[in-house]
Amino acid sequence: MSDESAAAIRQERRDWVARHLGAYLRSGGAQGHVEDISDIGGNRFTTHCLLRVKGRKSGKTQIVPLIYGDVGGEVVIVASKGGADEHPDWYLNIQASDHVDIQVATQAFRASWREPEGEERHRIWDFMTRVYPPYLNYQKATTRHIPVIMLAPGESIDVFTEEDLQSS
Template sequence: MADSDAAEIRASRAQWTAQHLATYLESGGAQGHILDLSDVGGRSFTTHCLIRYPGRTSGQRYIKPLIYGNFGGEIVIVASKGGADSHPQWYLNVASGDTLDVQIATQAFEAGWREPEGDERHQVWEYMCHLYPPYITYQQSTSRRIPVVMLNLLRPTTTFNAES
């Protein structure tokens, strides 16, 4: 998929995404954790986390809502960018550091991260495609290998808010 096509999809969902993030933050995670994404090919009970990470050049802190799964006790997020030909900025920022923060519902943690390889990566990818079937189409629409990121929770931290 051309970046411009993926950008059009993201733009059409931008207001929805901004509202989702605001709801998640304003409720402290009591709302926004599970959403119905059946209207876009997903599942009716799709789990979402928030990740918080610094910009690799600006140092500014960003918060991004993402679909997640739990595979073997690790949190899994996917750097799909809707099947665009380039990686999402959040992935490039996370890849430049050792840790990030993740909030799942009302609990937040500092987390380390890794990218699975080989058979493990294949199993994790299949699992995530089961949780959110549009990932299959996203991968088919780009020549880049969509990254799968696994988070291991290190220690609790404070829940996110609009200022963090």
């Protein structure tokens, strides 16, 4: 693949993510929760949540749509960054926080987080690779151990809005 082709694909994905986030926020979660991402190796009915964190350096609010799974009532997300050698910013921001905010469809929560280890992590990683099979290739593409994060929803909060992005 040429550098130009790869750049075009990355731009198309960024555009799709921006449209997806906008639709999720504008609809209050009625749109964007379940998306067909079979064109990129995912499933036709892939669930997405929104994660809201404050930048550890900038202090700005960041909202990102992420594929998620549900394991025992905890929301599971994967810090894959497409197999890049560095962690996504949102993951580094989570590490700097005691809690995060998540939205699943039309419900939002303040959540505590943790990273499973050992056998639990292995079991959850296997589950998430069934939710989104490209995670396997992402792990092969990097020497970085891709983090798995479990979020335990707590107190209900207002759903996210586009204004949240301007409020920082």
